[in-house]
Amino acid sequence: MLLDMAADACGERIAVSCAGQQLTYAELRRAARAAAPALAGGGFAHAAFLDTNGLAAPVALFAAAYAGVPYVPLNYRLTAPELEELLARVAPAWLVSQPQQLSRLKLPAGIVSIEAAALLAPAREPGPAEAPDLPGAVAILLFTSGTTAKPKAAVLRHDNVMSYILGSVEFGAAGEEEAALVSVPPYHIAGISAVLSSTYATRRIVMLPSFEPGEWLRLVAQERITHAFLVPTMLVRVMEHLALHPAGPFPALRAIAYGGGKMPLAVIGRALEAFPNVDFTNAYGLTETSATVCLLTPEDHRTAAASPDAAIRRRLGSVGRPLPTVELQIRDAAGAVLGAQEPGFVYVRGPQVSGEYRGLGSLLDAQGWFATQDRGWVDAEGYLFLDGRADDVIVRGGENISPGEVEEALLGHAAVADAVVVAIPSEQWGEAVAAAVVLKAGMRTDAQALQQWVRERLRSSRVPERVRFVSELPYNEMGKVLRRVVRSEMADEDA
């Protein structure tokens, strides 16, 4: 329906371009409709996609909708055995991929592969005129990263996804000159919502298959990009690149949205200075909530940056307030709803919130609330501040310690480039605080100095009992630090 509306109203507009190739909305619809009959008629349970960002990603996404088959984009960075296991779970399935991906896989039974390039060939046969009207059917299945257990498959239904798009985007709102640069991968909820939002806004999408800051900046200039979404590490790398290779100005660039992880305050402060004419928006959302549930708007950023009031200035570190269609609650461990300023667990409710996993069913409570597993609190005006994941909390002698506040203290030290704080087992306390620290090039300090630094700023229970210096911290490709890896490395030192 989204693509039909865009193609009906603005068929000749460029929908998506990548590496010199492009599709108009009419061409995108034709390609998606042409692919749909084979997908719908082949007895497939899923339409899997295993490739980098490119023109084939939106074609496969919309072909799945026209065929009424759930779309399952897979992470191309996974190992062959991991991918084979996921493919076996979604079989029988259609798999859109590339020869170099397929050549490393032993496809499980029931997987029929099709090359991404074949989706872009001219229409061979007319597809269905309309996507089937299946509001309650599964639109998208997204596998979580599964660092501790088997990956879970988050289920998003058509009505979840449509509620998000219709609640947050105005149809055809984009001017003809607007272009969005998509650098998040197609298997991430932000990569999917970028395609859907831009289609509904009829904003041209420029795909960057693999993020690299120099290439990102080059495309921003060359394609006259007006809108972009970045995860925090990407913005960090853009800022680092700009410091070494000054570029710009980028007169077309109007809006940068960021989300998908904690943005260091110093980075967003520098970005606001480097791009004074750009609107910054912080978007907080999860896969299970069909993307964004809270927004810190450009106006919020400017107000906070300019305010002499510390309570308002700190909102630069907030993820903002809920969308008009989303409700938010902070609850304590027993489930009681908390007031402003009281830290607890973040719950959200709204038609876009799925909270459902394949095989586990809906995890919404009886009133429709979803426990995000994020910790946080809201200020007097409803701005949400996040404080890590529920299971990252360090419980030391019955006291809950948030890794975030200790990390922030460590990052304030002149010699510290990066730091992560985790729990290690402790006979005395149950758990104790440990820090892995990366020093800036050419800088030196030692564990005692850092412990003293933290002691001067936080309660003594927050002082890391162990400080380990490392050359770099483990991050996943979306810029999330892998706490579990750090935890097991720190714990191994005991052995």
Next chain:
Amino acid sequence: MRVLKPGLRLKSAVCATEVMVIRSPGTEGLVTCGGLEMLGMGDAAPAGATLDPAHAQGSLIGKRYVDATEALELLCTKGGAGSISVDGAPLSIKQAKALPSSD
């Protein structure tokens, strides 16, 4: 008359207009376009149905149409020549919300 549930899609009997219910109080209502009751997506148009000139201000793709209370909201998914009413009262175009792009 039909129960107007969110997600319900209807098409005009006399023009290209199609709508989807976005928000509703869950009550019954008579949705008309161009002066005639709107049809289910699979229904055939009655023979000889014509656009009533009194209901021919047109509908615009992508616009949200609301009743006086804004409790009922329809999204126009295909524009057409007929204008949309519920229980005899013409719907009006809702002002676009200004949310910043977040993805």
